[in-house]
Amino acid sequence: MKKKKIIYEGGEILFTLSKNRLSKRLRLSVNSDGDVKITMPKWLPEKAADEFVLSKVEWIIERLEKFQETSVNPSLKLTSKDYEKNKEKARRFIKERLGDLNRFYGFKIGSVAIRNQKTRWGSCSGKGNLNFNYKVMFLPKEFADYIIVHEICHIKEMNHSIDFWNLVGVSIPDYRRIRRELKKYKI
DSSP states (O other): OEEEEEEETTEEEEEEEEEETTOOSOEEEEOTTSOEEEEEETTSOHHHHHHHHHHTHHHHHHHHHHHHHHOOOTTOOOOHHHHHHHHHHHHHHHHHHHHHHGGGTOOOOOOEEEEOOSSOSEEEOTTSOEEEEGGGGGSOHHHHHHHHHHHHHHTTOSSOSHHHHHHHHHHOTTHHHHHHHHTTSOO
16 A cells, blocks of 8 residues: 555645555545545556546545535534434435435335434344434444445344345445444444
8 A cells, every 4th residue: 555645726635545456447435534545456557546536536525525524523412402303304314325225135124213322323123123323314424324234234134143244245345444433433
């Protein structure tokens, strides 16, 4: 891995460049911490990565700004008034994401409840009913998607077996990293 910087008309972008012998194309990712990463085939020259980043400047900035808007201070304390104010907005957000993410699985989802839980981001009953903490909507999108997929997968696997984690990995291949980072956020 190599740290690099690209200067463009409006500023600069710092990114990590990683060459991978198995890569067939350039890949760009921006995570919720603001880290920009390029993975590229070993045979491509580094100049190709620089040009790729320059061609994606607008998208990178958009992603970074979105993460800043939606990120929650890990120590932010929300009140029961916040719950009442945001419950329906959270329901719409979670139902929309459920619809999108369940396309990978096609599981039959029971009822969906939005709660103000003190210790959980979500849960799934044996009947396929899903409960979500309303604070999920304040998390970065990749964390919210991970929580939603986690509960969707419990419809089929009501445990944390290898089969369960393989199901999660179908749509969230980076679930291990996301799971680790999610622990920084207090409920």
